[in-house]
Amino acid sequence: MKGYLLLENGHRFSGELIGSNRRGYGEVVFHTGMTGYQEILTDPSYANQIVVMTYPLIGNYGINADDFEAKKPWLTGFVTSDACTKPSHNACEKTLHAYLEEQGIVGLTGVDTRSLVRMIRQHGSLKGYIVRAAEADLLEGTLSYPSLPRDLVKKVTTPEIYQHSIEGEHHVVLLDFGAKANIADSLAAHGCRVTVVPCTTPVEIIRALQPDGIMLSNGPGDPQDNLDLLPAIRELGEEFPIFGICMGHQLLALAYGAKTLKMKFGHRGSNHPVKDLRTGKVYITSQNHGYTVDDASLPNTLRVTHVNVNDGTVEGLRHHALPVFSVQYHPEAAPGPEDARELFLEFTSNMNERKGHRLAYAT
Numbered sequence: 001m002k003g004y005l006l007l008e009n010g011h012r013f014s015g016e017l018i019g020s021n022r023r024g025y026g027e028v029v030f031h032t033g034m035t036g037y038q039e040i041l042t043d044p045s046y047a048n049q050i051v052v053m054t055y056p057l058i059g060n061y062g063i064n065a066d067d068f069e070a071k072k073p074w075l076t077g078f079v080t081s082d083a084c085t086k087p088s089h090n091a092c093e094k095t096l097h098a099y100l101e102e103q104g105i106v107g108l109t110g111v112d113t114r115s116l117v118r119m120i121r122q123h124g125s126l127k128g129y130i131v132r133a134a135e136a137d138l139l140e141g142t143l144s145y146p147s148l149p150r151d152l153v154k155k156v157t158t159p160e161i162y163q164h165s166i167e168g169e170h171h172v173v174l175l176d177f178g179a180k181a182n183i184a185d186s187l188a189a190h191g192c193r194v195t196v197v198p199c200t201t202p203v204e205i206i207r208a209l210q211p212d213g214i215m216l217s218n219g220p221g222d223p224q225d226n227l228d229l230l231p232a233i234r235e236l237g238e239e240f241p242i243f244g245i246c247m248g249h250q251l252l253a254l255a256y257g258a259k260t261l262k263m264k265f266g267h268r269g270s271n272h273p274v275k276d277l278r279t280g281k282v283y284i285t286s287q288n289h290g291y292t293v294d295d296a297s298l299p300n301t302l303r304v305t306h307v308n309v310n311d312g313t314v315e316g317l318r319h320h321a322l323p324v325f326s327v328q329y330h331p332e333a334a335p336g337p338e339d340a341r342e343l344f345l346e347f348t349s350n351m352n353e354r355k356g357h358r359l360a361y362a363t
C-alpha cells in the first residue's frame, strides 16, 4: 500500500507502507550504520522518533532471537530505501516486515532516503507523520506537529528493580533511563553483578543495595526534561564510582552545573571518530544522540576527556576529583565497533580502588 512521510516543513516523501498501517508520528532522524537495524529498532533511546536508515538495503539478515536491545521497539516509524523481503542468515527467525507488523510499528520503504537525509541535514531535525496515501491529502493542512513528550525517560524506565546478573566481583546498580540490554551485558562480561533500578529510585534504596559502582544508562528525549533526577546523581557521585553513557553522560553534566544543547541533526551511526585528549588515540564509535553537552558551560569540576573529531563536540567528561566519568558515545556498541570497550575496565578499576580504600579504612 502506498504511503507518505509528511514533514513539518511541508515536504512529503512517498513509499510503500510495511509493518503496521497505524499512523506514526515523531522526530525524523537518520542513522548511517550499514548493519545493526535490529538493535536500532529496539534501542529505547529512539522513543517517539522515526528512524531513517541511510544505507539502502536493510533487513537482509532478518530478525533473530539474540540482538534485541529491549523487549519491544519504542520508535514510532522506520524508513528505508529498500527493505529486504527474503533475508538470509542462519539465525534469522523472521523478516523485518513481519517484526514491524507484530510490534505495531509502521515502516515506509522505497523512499528516496538520500534526498530526505539531505533535507534533514540542511534544515535540522524535522517532525513528521507516516500515513497511508489515501489519508495524506485529507490530513495535510490539518496536521499539527507537537513537540515530543517530556516524560519519555519515565515511560521507558523499568517499573521495578530487577537483577540482571547474579554473580560477579563488583555490584553495579544501573540507573535505567531507557537502558540498552548490552550495557548490562557488557558489565556482566566485565565481572559485574548488575541490579537494574527505575530512574526515580531514591538514594537510600540504592545505598541499601550496597553497590560498588553506579552506571547511568542511555535514554530518550531531551536531558533537560529530567532535572528532578539530578540531586540523586550528585549525591551518588559523593559515595560511589559512576560511569555514564549518552543520556547518563548528559545528566551527569547537568548534575554538576553544565548545560546541554540540541544539535542540528545529531550523531547516529556506527563510525563516529572520537579522540581521547589524554592519549591522542582516536576511537571509531557507535553513537545515537541529538543533544550535546555545551563545553562553554562546563564547571571547573568537570574536565573534557574526549571530543568528536568531525565537529569538536564534547564526547567524554571526568570529574576532577571523584571517580566519576562519562561518554556521549556507546562503548557497549551494539551495533558498532568495540574500540571503546576498555572504558568498562576503567570503571571496574575505579570500583577496585574504592574497595581498596574501604579495606584500608577498616584496618
Ligand SMILES: NC(=O)CC[C@H](N)C(=O)O
Residues within 6 Å of the ligand: 045, 217, 218, 219, 220, 221, 222, 223, 245, 246, 247, 248, 288, 289, 290, 291, 292
Ligand atoms: N542514546 C542516548 O542516550 C540519547 C540521549 C538523548 N536522548 C539524546 O538524543 O541526545
